[in-house]
Amino acid sequence: MRYLSTRGQVRGIPFKQAVMMGLAEDGGLLLPESIPQFTPGDLDALAKLDYPELAFQVMARFIDDIPSADLKTLIDRSYATFTHPEVTPVVSTGGVHILELFHGPTLAFKDVALQLLGNLFEYLLAETGEHMNILGATSGDTGSAAIYGVRGKRGINIFILHPHGKVSPVQEMQMTTVTDPNVYNLAIRGTFDDGQRIVKEIFSDLDFKHRFALGAVNSINWARVLAQVVYYVHAWAAVRRATGSESIDVSVPTGNFGDIFAGYVARRMGVPIRRLILATNANNILTRFVNEGEYAIGDVHPTLSPSMDIQVASNFERYLYYLYGQDPLRVRNAFAGFASSGRMTFTAEEQRQVGAEFSSLSVGDDDILQEIRDFHATTGYILDPHTAVGVRAGRTLAGDGVPMVCLATAHPAKFPEAVHRAIGQTPPRPASLDGLEQRPRRCEVVEAQTGVIKTFVEQHAL
Numbered sequence: 017m018r019y020l021s022t023r024g025q026v027r028g029i030p031f032k033q034a035v036m037m038g039l040a041e042d043g044g045l046l047l048p049e050s051i052p053q054f055t056p057g058d059l060d061a062l063a064k065l066d067y068p069e070l071a072f073q074v075m076a077r078f079i080d081d082i083p084s085a086d087l088k089t090l091i092d093r094s095y096a097t098f099t100h101p102e103v104t105p106v107v108s109t110g111g112v113h114i115l116e117l118f119h120g121p122t123l124a125f126k127d128v129a130l131q132l133l134g135n136l137f138e139y140l141l142a143e144t145g146e147h148m149n150i151l152g153a154t155s156g157d158t159g160s161a162a163i164y165g166v167r168g169k170r171g172i173n174i175f176i177l178h179p180h181g182k183v184s185p186v187q188e189m190q191m192t193t194v195t196d197p198n199v200y201n202l203a204i205r206g207t208f209d210d211g212q213r214i215v216k217e218i219f220s221d222l223d224f225k226h227r228f229a230l231g232a233v234n235s236i237n238w239a240r241v242l243a244q245v246v247y248y249v250h251a252w253a254a255v256r257r258a259t260g261s262e263s264i265d266v267s268v269p270t271g272n273f274g275d276i277f278a279g280y281v282a283r284r285m286g287v288p289i290r291r292l293i294l295a296t297n298a299n300n301i302l303t304r305f306v307n308e309g310e311y312a313i314g315d316v317h318p319t320l321s322p323s324m325d326i327q328v329a330s331n332f333e334r335y336l337y338y339l340y341g342q343d344p345l346r347v348r349n350a351f352a353g354f355a356s357s358g359r360m361t362f363t364a365e366e367q368r369q370v371g372a373e374f375s376s377l378s379v380g381d382d383d384i385l386q387e388i389r390d391f392h393a394t395t396g397y398i399l400d401p402h403t404a405v406g407v408r409a410g411r412t413l414a415g416d417g418v419p420m421v422c423l424a425t426a427h428p429a430k431f432p433e434a435v436h437r438a439i440g441q442t443p444p445r446p447a448s449l450d451g452l453e454q455r456p457r458r459c460e461v462v463e464a465q466t467g468v469i470k471t472f473v474e475q476h477a478l
């Protein structure tokens with residue numbers, strides 16, 4: 017399998033190179049040249065496999081430059097860190113099927129992809145004898161999942177900026193209690209936006225970027241999408257076993273379009289997913305896209321589901337490539353227009369296609385709290401505020417008997433304040449958070465200045 021860029025100026029590169037490139041060098045996103053197809057017989061065989069075997073069978077269709085035995089080992093190691101034997105179990109309650117993606121080390125779905133990406137990076141760097149310094153800014157979930165993905169890995173140092181005192185206490189402790197020598201937590205005296213701006217400025221200094229082999233951890237790496245395709249197949253198989261239904265609908269709490277794009281790939285591969293529901297919070301650029309045919313930048317509103325508080329959806333370009341009939345020139349022109357006007361509009365025919373491929377609902381904070389409350393009252397199950405967005409959208413748009421799978425993207429114990437507001441109690445903590453407050457921490461508090469961060473990286477880079 018070879019990979020190409022949505023903007024057409026990178027093509028024919030193998031998987032390994034696509035992983036190390038991250039963002040395509042022409043500014044686009046990398047995609048496989050073709051999407052492999054599962055026959056009904058393939059799907060029946062896949063439905064019998066446990067999670068790591070399933071992951072291997074799905075990923076092997078996209079990866080032909082890593083020997084099978086090595087790929088198996090990488091996958092096994094990545095999912096051995098999950099605390100549930102099924103890795104991503106399905107819990108059927110309240111009329112929906114909750115796909116629990118939060119049994120990894122940081123209790124959010126990003127672990128599914130970043131546990132694998134960390135192992136892949138280490139493996140590929142060891143092959144070439146190179147090293148890498150990962151630099152990123154986080155408002156919470158991505159940073160901790162990335163840190164847990166690469167902690168203790170050879171050939172990789174990681175520097176994660178978070179706004180000092182402005183991430184949730186659980187998220188802050190998850191990051192700063194990782195004391196492996198290759199992990200550097202930098203609490204900046206500023207906001208998340210300051211962190212993002214600093215990281216952007218450092219990456220745009222190409223000399224600095226190359227000198228220190230800087231790498232990124234945002235959701236644009238193809239390997240992250242690929243890892244996420246697996247659990248859509250897993251969910252379909254589990255729900256078919258439980259209900260006998262041949263097809264499913266899936267509701268996905270969406271920010272950057274990464275997770276739902278993995279569902280779109282799974283469907284293109286032949287997995288019987290009928291409807292994909294794109295559930296957004298008050299930051300509803302994608303809901304406006306699906307329902308009104310306009311993709312336009314708005315202001316970011318802070319919500320109870322902070323990991324979905326985005327302005328533009330970084331993975332949207334991958335879908336646009338298919339919507340535009342796999343024509344990279346059209347994608348390039350669309351983004352050139354978007355860069356100057358902040359909006360993209362779509363023809364009636366394109367809108368019809370989008371509407372056939374996705375349904376969408378935007379769920380505000382009041383409805384998030386209401387959904388956590390209702391769901392708990394009727395089932396005893398506690399939703400986290402991100403999962404509640406998807407469950408609200410799924411339950412609102414469900415109706416004709418096709419099972420509704422709702423992706424649970426975080427454990428409620430990560431967001432105890434919001435849960436407490438909804439139901440007057442804090443969710444039970446899973447064992448991985450036991451004694452978190454007492455663990456040793458490692459974190460530097462620094463000024464939010466690009467020069468300060470550059471100097472720190474210079475002094476601690478591999």
Ligand SMILES: *Cc1c(COP(=O)(O)O)cnc(C)c1O
Pocket residue numbers: 124125126157158235269270271272273274275276323324402403425426
């Ligand atoms: C990142 C995140 C999301 C959004 O995922 P995307 O791939 O950006 O759509 C949803 N929920 C949680 C808990 C997250 O951490």
